[in-house]
Amino acid sequence: MKRPKLKIEMTRLDWAIEAIAFMIWAGTILFLILNFRRTPEEIPTHYGTSGVPDAFGSKDTLWLLAGISTLLYALLTWIANYPHWYNYTVEITPENAERQYTIAVRMMRILKIVIMIIFAYIHFSSMIGSYLGVWFLPATSLVLVAIIGFYLYKANTKANNVSH
Numbered sequence: 001m002k003r004p005k006l007k008i009e010m011t012r013l014d015w016a017i018e019a020i021a022f023m024i025w026a027g028t029i030l031f032l033i034l035n036f037r038r039t040p041e042e043i044p045t046h047y048g049t050s051g052v053p054d055a056f057g058s059k060d061t062l063w064l065l066a067g068i069s070t071l072l073y074a075l076l077t078w079i080a081n082y083p084h085w086y087n088y089t090v091e092i093t094p095e096n097a098e099r100q101y102t103i104a105v106r107m108m109r110i111l112k113i114v115i116m117i118i119f120a121y122i123h124f125s126s127m128i129g130s131y132l133g134v135w136f137l138p139a140t141s142l143v144l145v146a147i148i149g150f151y152l153y154k155a156n157t158k159a160n161n162v163s164h
Contacts, residue, residue: 003084004097008105017109018077024116025073028123032066039127047122051132062126069119076112080105089156100155107151114143 010018036059044053045061079085083101084092092100118140125132 003092004094005084006098006101008080008083008098008101014106014109017106017113021073021109021112021116024113024120025069028069028116028120029066031120032062032123032127035127036062040129043126043129044131045126047125047132047136049137051134051136053129053131059127062123065119065123065126069116069123072115072119073112076108076115080108089152103151103155107147110147110151111144114140114147 039059039062041059042056043059043062044055045057046053046055048054083104084097086104088100088104090096090100121136122132124130
């Protein structure tokens with residue numbers, strides 16, 4: 001069965017989530033632009049699992065990091081328009097498509113905020129030559145898994161899995 005293609009209308013909450021993600025992304029880029037000259041010539045370019053820098057390089061690599069965060073921001077924004085492309089744990093039917101798509105798109109928007117926060121933190125830490133912290137990898141992993149888990153739970157509850 002071919003999945004329905006639906007346009008998921010944005011609620012006020014969705015607009016707020018999008019605005020927050022945009023402000024984090026734009027703020028990170030603006031921070032980089034405004035503070036680039038004051039950034040040390042050599043900065044951490046890679047962090048080990050303990051959050052301690054284990055490689056150093058030119059501050060110009062911050063532009064690569066900005067490019068990656070911009071690409072991710074744009075990709076996550078674009079893909080929110082195509083929820084019928086996503087993988088689902090339930091069969092998508094005309095009866096449950098709107099609800100399932102809404103849940104999935106909201107998850108993508110929340111993930112976009114978290115990913116932008118992660119990139120902002122890495123940018124800031126690299127610019128000041130700081131370590132990320134031993135908590136960084138476990139905390140970010142836990143947050144990402146928790147968000148996905150919550151939305152999978154929501155998508156699989158009987159009330160959200162309407163079918164005839």
